Amino acid sequence: MIKITNTISIDESEIEEKFIRSPGSGGQKVNKTETAVQLRFNARKSPAISHAVFLRLQKVAGRRMTQDGVIVLTANGFRTQEMNRKDAQDRLIEMIAKALVAPKKRRKTKPSKAAKQRRMDQKSKRADVKKTRAKVRF
Numbered sequence: 001m002i003k004i005t006n007t008i009s010i011d012e013s014e015i016e017e018k019f020i021r022s023p024g025s026g027g028q029k030v031n032k033t034e035t036a037v038q039l040r041f042n043a044r045k046s047p048a049i050s051h052a053v054f055l056r057l058q059k060v061a062g063r064r065m066t067q068d069g070v071i072v073l074t075a076n077g078f079r080t081q082e083m084n085r086k087d088a089q090d091r092l093i094e095m096i097a098k099a100l101v102a103p104k105k106r107r108k109t110k111p112s113k114a115a116k117q118r119r120m121d122q123k124s125k126r127a128d129v130k131k132t133r134a135k136v137r138f
Contacts, residue, residue, distance in 0.1 A: 002089060004096050010048050015092075016040040017085060022076040036076035039088040044069025049096070057099035071095070 001009045022036035043049055043057055058065055065071050075088035
């Protein structure tokens with residue numbers, strides 16, 4: 001089980017990991033070892049994620065989520081499979097945790113009467129300053 005919060009955790013069977021060859025320059029083993037990890041997680045079919053969280057997760061994931069609701073993460077920053085695997089899982093956990101936070105509802109507010117008056121006073125003072133800069137006509 002991969003723990004995201006105290007209440008939500010994902011079963012490891014829901015995550016599919018595929019090891020691929022890492023891009024970029026390398027040493028003698030570069031064409032033999034598959035150190036990069038491609039992690040796939042089907043968020044749409046996961047029982048741990050509600051529909052509201054899934055919709056927020058779509059926005060958080062962006063291009064990393066397919067049309068079918070599968071999140072695809074590729075990790076190749078490290079030289080070992082284990083480090084790349086941990087990095088991909090950490091990024092997935094971070095993404096889901098970010099989607100769990102519901103956005104705050106905006107409350108409509110109006111400026112107070114005093115605030116409106118202060119604004120108008122500032123505008124008139126500024127207008128007076130600009131009038132004194134004008135060219136004098138004879």
